[in-house]
Amino acid sequence: MGIRQDVLLAGFLLSDGGITARGKESWTIYFRNKDKSVIEEFQKTLIEACGKRGYITKRSDETLFIRLHSTKLANRLFSFSKSYRTKACNTFPVCRHLRGKRSSCKIYGTQKIDGIEYPKAEIPKQVFKNKKLAREFLKIYASCDGGISVVPARNKRGSLFLVRKVLISVKHPIMSEQLTKLLLNLGFSPVRYKDQIRLIKREDIQKFKEEIGFIKDAKVSNNSKYLSGYEKNKILDMVIDSYRNPQELLNFLLKIRFSNRLSRD
Ligand SMILES: [Zn+2]
Numbered sequence: 001m002g003i004r005q006d007v008l009l010a011g012f013l014l015s016d017g018g019i020t021a022r023g024k025e026s027w028t029i030y031f032r033n034k035d036k037s038v039i040e041e042f043q044k045t046l047i048e049a050c051g052k053r054g055y056i057t058k059r060s061d062e063t064l065f066i067r068l069h070s071t072k073l074a075n076r077l078f079s080f081s082k083s084y085r086t087k088a089c090n091t092f093p094v095c096r097h098l099r100g101k102r103s104s105c106k107i108y109g110t111q112k113i114d115g116i117e118y119p120k121a122e123i124p125k126q127v128f129k130n131k132k133l134a135r136e137f138l139k140i141y142a143s144c145d146g147g148i149s150v151v152p153a154r155n156k157r158g159s160l161f162l163v164r165k166v167l168i169s170v171k172h173p174i175m176s177e178q179l180t181k182l183l184l185n186l187g188f189s190p191v192r193y194k195d196q197i198r199l200i201k202r203e204d205i206q207k208f209k210e211e212i213g214f215i216k217d218a219k220v221s222n223n224s225k226y227l228s229g230y231e232k233n234k235i236l237d238m239v240i241d242s243y244r245n246p247q248e249l250l251n252f253l254l255k256i257r258f259s260n261r262l263s264r265d
Contacts, residue, residue: 005048018085019084148167
């Protein structure tokens, strides 16, 4: 038990989980993911933080769901971030406080950014003071709400090249700003897009592999057209190698695309 585990737990919850009100006083901490390795890492962190493993259920779409009722742990987590909901309050499913129900927004208030109401979610301040913790935090965040992407593209002359990036998806404008700042603090040159932060330079992708990486065995999700099911760290290695030898990765991607097309026909 210690502050490190709590901060890392916050990383899991801000990306793929949350804390929801239960009854009049208590809270439920939850986390969901389709990746068994990510679920195991979350559970390990949860046990280190509070000695409990939570209840796991599996949804019909194969998503694993962990729940833990713990007001004590929830209150500790609220000291890092006043909310663990990272979407605007009025996006689906609409925030509980807008339906008059008890929620972190109702207790801690909300913030308006460009006229849109957001929960007071933020990156724990502790990660800005400790680079090792910052790297561990980003590894979790990037494994849950981020990844590695590489797609073949054609230039004007018709020759193939690779578009490579490490990305973190984040909708909350304050959190996007903070995650960008955190990457800058660690010596990266992140590029901010709407809802996404990207590392696109060779040096940055190399540095990400050496200093951060993804949770061991974490797989690329179904959202990826080509690489779904492959290990994120394996693809990261292939992307790094491709700067020396692009043809190998190009052939690999074209082969996947070809077999995907066959399986669709
Ligand atoms: Zn709200």
